[in-house]
Amino acid sequence: MFRHAVRATVVVVVGDLIGRALPFGHGYWVPLVAVLILRPGFSHTYGRAAARLGGTVFGLIIAGTVVQLAHPGPLASGTLSVISGGLILLFMYTGYAPVQAAGSAYTVFALAMAGVGLDQSLPARLVLTLIGGGLAMLAYALYPAWExxxxxxxxxxxxxxxxxxxxxxxxxxxxxxxxxxxxxxxxxxxxxxxxxxxxxxxxxxxxxxxxxxxxxxxxxxxxxxxxxxxxxxxxxxxxxxxxxxxxxxxxxxxxxxxxxxxxxxxxxxxxxxxxxxxxxxxxxxxxxxxxxxxxxxxxxxxxxxxxxxxxxxxxxxxxxxxxxxxxEYAAPPMTTTAPTPRAQTPA
The missing domain is CATH 1.20.58 (Methane Monooxygenase Hydroxylase; Chain G, domain 1)
Structure with a gap:
């Protein structure tokens, strides 16, 4: 837990500095994504990182393709955002990756309803998510806590x-x-x-x-x-x-x-x-x-x-x-002391 606290603290500080330096705005998304991914265990951290990044990319591609090809108006974009929000609730207890995919689609459709183009919504979310996930994985690789x-x-x-x-x-x-x-x-x-x-x-x-x-x-x-x-x-x-x-x-x-x-x-x-x-x-x-x-x-x-x-x-x-x-079948003992012979238990 101490190592996890150190990793999270460093990641939040570094992620915030990186987010402020990038020209996208909403720089808080970098440390937020990193903290949501970071877990005390290796498998949990890298599993959530893969699910978060994969789900985000998949959701952005699907929603971006729909917006690019169909050019939905405010009413259609609002309807799609509501559907995406319903999918978030539907997938909440089934897996992390589907939730992230639905959440990314929800963001794209909600911004499209407000007239924000893909060139403003999609690259920023994708880059910030990738940086946050990469920071989380890098932090665990540099300062691991193996079980x-x-x-x-x-x-x-x-x-x-x-x-x-x-x-x-x-x-x-x-x-x-x-x-x-x-x-x-x-x-x-x-x-x-x-x-x-x-x-x-x-x-x-x-x-x-x-x-x-x-x-x-x-x-x-x-x-x-x-x-x-x-x-x-x-x-x-x-x-x-x-x-x-x-x-x-x-x-x-x-x-x-x-x-x-x-x-x-x-x-x-x-x-x-x-x-x-x-x-x-x-x-x-x-x-x-x-x-x-x-x-x-x-x-x-x-x-x-x-x-x-x-x-x-x-x-x-x-x-x-x-x-x-x-x-007795465990790894060889670290000490050179000869093992004490055990007496046999009578049947």
């Missing part, structure tokens, strides 16, 4: 948010309180925001002319599938949260702490081009599975849902292991 290099950062944010969400849910198995709904709601909203940011980044990166993605498409697909499975298991745990005041489950507290620690560790590992290790989660599960599941306390707790936690824990770890497997 591709940030894919790994977006993925790290998503992994951390999902693990924090899972840790929040599991913690309420250890200490069922009235705050469960509020805490889990905030955690799941944060996780969903991270998912949307990741998907938006991937969509933008698909159209960027950047060769080095940092994350292969195989890694992206595998990571998405693993995190989706992890989120599904977490939501299942959330659906079976014990009621406030239920007996405590000490092993859940250890598991929640391990998930929280792994969230920070995985965030740093992915940003540093390393494969995360889930040793704290694995250790916590092994400790929890060592408890006597047939004890009297556990039989009481089973009615509150800890049996679901005992069954879901290995599923969460399996999803995390799948995530690590996907990340």
């Amino acid at each position: 591709t290099p940030r894919l790994r950062t977006r993925l790290a944010d998503w992994i951390k948010a999902d693990l924090v969400y899972a840790a929040t849910v599991v913690r309420h198995y250890a200490e069922p309180t009235l705050q469960s709904a509020r805490d889990t709601r905030e955690a799941v909203l944060s996780a969903r925001a991270s998912v949307l940011a990741w998907r938006n980044a991937v969509a933008l990166a698909e159209t960027e002319p950047v060769r080095q993605r940092g994350l292969s498409r195989t890694t992206e697909a595998g990571a998405e599938q693993a995190l989706a499975e992890f989120a599904h298991v977490t939501m299942l745990l959330e659906a079976h949260l014990p009621a406030p005041g239920s007996p405590l489950l000490p092993s859940a507290a250890t598991f929640a702490t391990a998930l929280r620690q792994s969230a920070e560790d995985a965030d740093r590992a992915v940003r540093d081009h390393r494969v995360p290790s889930w040793e704290p989660v694995r250790t916590a599960l092994a400790t929890g599975n060592g408890e006597d599941p047939d004890g009297e306390a556990d039989r009481m707790l089973h009615r509150a849902g800890p049996l679901m936690l005992h069954r879901a824990g290995p599923l969460l770890l399996a999803a995390l292991e799948e995530l690590s497997t996907a990340l």
Whole structure:
């Protein structure tokens, strides 16, 4: 957003100076067109530039040809301008290029109704639009903001948010309180925001002319599938949260702490081009599975849902292991540190 603000500021100033220096009048059209085209993303900016310039040229050619051949009077020109205005509304939600074509035609017919010739209306609008669009494209080319290099950062944010969400849910198995709904709601909203940011980044990166993605498409697909499975298991745990005041489950507290620690560790590992290790989660599960599941306390707790936690824990770890497997296919790590071997998860 900062880069977009810098680009827009420079483009407005330069475009205004160019518009004032040109002999056409209405020099404000240059910075206006540039700002309407500029977007924070590469694909959006160049897509709108192509649609704006192509639609403007097409509309001017069609309207100019009609005026040149038919020589419509004020009444006919007014009727054509009203029709063009209706087309603007008709195409408003179908595409940017048709709207620009109809808008250009509307301008030509409205000026023709007032007696303004093509030599005054068509060249000025065409030249000013081309300059404004060219400025917008040039500004992004000189000062780009690529989303591709940030894919790994977006993925790290998503992994951390999902693990924090899972840790929040599991913690309420250890200490069922009235705050469960509020805490889990905030955690799941944060996780969903991270998912949307990741998907938006991937969509933008698909159209960027950047060769080095940092994350292969195989890694992206595998990571998405693993995190989706992890989120599904977490939501299942959330659906079976014990009621406030239920007996405590000490092993859940250890598991929640391990998930929280792994969230920070995985965030740093992915940003540093390393494969995360889930040793704290694995250790916590092994400790929890060592408890006597047939004890009297556990039989009481089973009615509150800890049996679901005992069954879901290995599923969460399996999803995390799948995530690590996907990340092993990413770009070679930047550091020379040898990767830590991962233990195999028992079936």
